[in-house]
Amino acid sequence: MKEGRSLRGLATELERQLASKKDMIVPVMKMHVSTDAAGQCALVVDEQDSEHAYPVTDFALRQIADKHAIPYAYFERMRLEQPVLFDQNVNTWLHANASVNRLVRTLDGKARAFLTDRYRRIDNWDLANYILPILSRLPGARFESVELTESRMFLKVVTSNVSCEVAPGDVIQAGVIVSNSEIGHGKLRVEPLIYRLVCRNGMIVADRAMRKTHLGRKLISDEDNVVVFQDDTLKAEDHALFLKTRDMVESAVSEVTFRLISAKMQKTMGIKLLGDPVKSVEVLANRFAFNDDESGGVLRHLIEEGDLSGFGLLNAVTGYSQDIADYERATDFEEFGGHILNFEPVDWKAIVMPA
Template identity: 45%
Template sequence: MKSGKTLSELALELERQSETKKDFIASTEVLEMTDTGAMVLEGDTHQEFEIADVAHTQIAARLDIPAKYYQRMRDQAPELLAVNVNGWFQQKPERRMVRTLDGQMRAFLSERYRRLDNYELASAVLPVLKEMGEGLKIVSTELTQSKMYIKVINERLELEVKQGDVVQAGMVISNSEVGMGSLKVEPLIYRLICTNGMIAQDHSQKRYHVGRNAEEGESYELFRDETIKADDRAFFLKVQDTVRAAVDITKFSTIVERMREATEQKIEGNPVKSVELLTKSFGYNGEESSGILQHLIQGGDLSAYGMLNAITRTSQDLEDYERATALERDGSRVLSLPASSWKEIAMAK
């Protein structure tokens, strides 16, 4: 599994961010992109923010500007990009939530976006993980531009996929403050032989960031009132219950049984061609595809189970934590492939 921050490092960064970030509800009529690619917010005070990549993507999507053309203007003609964005801001004004951190506009979201922030989430779930007792171990945490991850295993809950190949149950808790996904609690299968992690995305539980409209006329920093705080407390109590129920023996056994079945689904064709077909289906780049083939051959297990382990092992080689986590989820995609799709991969010549 891809390593990340220590728990102490995560806690310190979450605390720092919670004291620095600011949110605004503002009409696009008071927003203006500059020729240098910054965003100016006019209101009670004039404020200017560098625009993060995620926010650029969201602005392009909201204004229906094709992503490739938006990026081309951003790279080659920033003044043209500003004219386009500002023109649509004025022609079709609407109220949006602008999320900022460290002088950056990090998200451009619906005014109904419900702020389920990482600090509050960690404050809710870490005590629950502690109370769940010995054997529960946080193995990896990270804060990327898009998401927070907390990956946990339960060393007391383990089964064999095959003789000597032991896996442990766990969970991945993830959240995005910038609209790049829901709050999720997903089962994690942790393989002891090579410390691979497979996220069973088909069994995930989600909470979406949708809330009430802000009051009319707001175009200033958004402060939480007691009603919102009470609503959040109730919400995070439900999240705590979800975390307590996440490491479930029945669910774990079901996933492991599916992994056992995968050991019998042999690759009977050319492994190189099998990986090529999988690469095309799953959208891997050349480096990722080469890594999967290498680990498949080195693992010596030419089966669906060997393929999923090759994918999750390759995730450890990637620098980007977000992409590594995506490959950890892809391991479970192998288990979910229709029989006809797996047969095509397994028999590739």
């Protein structure tokens, strides 16, 4: 499993971000984009005291393009090559519907998210403060990996009290991953996690997941002014949501869930790869959009392990995740392992004997 930061490091960064972030409901007529000759784009917001310019992150730029149906390749070409044209285009579409309000989320003085006014804020600070004590009280719990990237928070916990041997000497343990995005890069998710001791691989099993879309009531706004949100705006709704999150954590690490998943893993041991393993990996690469380096990495793990079975292929994918520098992409590969576990016979047929 990909190593992240320490719990103390996570808490320190969450506290720092809490003091540095600001959320605003902004009428579109109270903002515009302004781009310099180098293509650096800022979102200029007319707040009650004066105009404030917030440099726009790459992720928020994508959201601005998406909200105004501007093809991203053209959007970026304008921004980098014709910034005056870029500003004219974006501001024209931005102001086309004067009654629209947007939720703008900022951090460290930068616009990090450009969202609808129905976006449901689920903040990492609030979620962590509620869920970390619950995770720490799981029997035999250990925080195997936690991380806070630019777009998501990840909490991966394993419990040594729920375990079994999938093969002699090959022990797996139950766990859970809680992940969330404050900026619209995915849902709040609670998913079972399987940890294999012999190689420290993690596998996320998404078919039994709770995923909460960040969509709620239309946020209260002032048609003529920018509204800055206070932290207690959605506390009651947060409490109800976090109670459900707690229940899903308990379900994810239950004996029933763990036994169902471990039985599926044991069945993959009987699936033998009869064709060229290179082509078997190519089938996975096409399905999950691996790049060439990723395909080569998975193949290397498969050959080094010497287990040409469905179980070996699953572990080659999750094992390769530890080689990936980017934490979010590494987590993707832990999820791919869970998807492979849930393959139907027709899916395995294409892998076992690829054309």
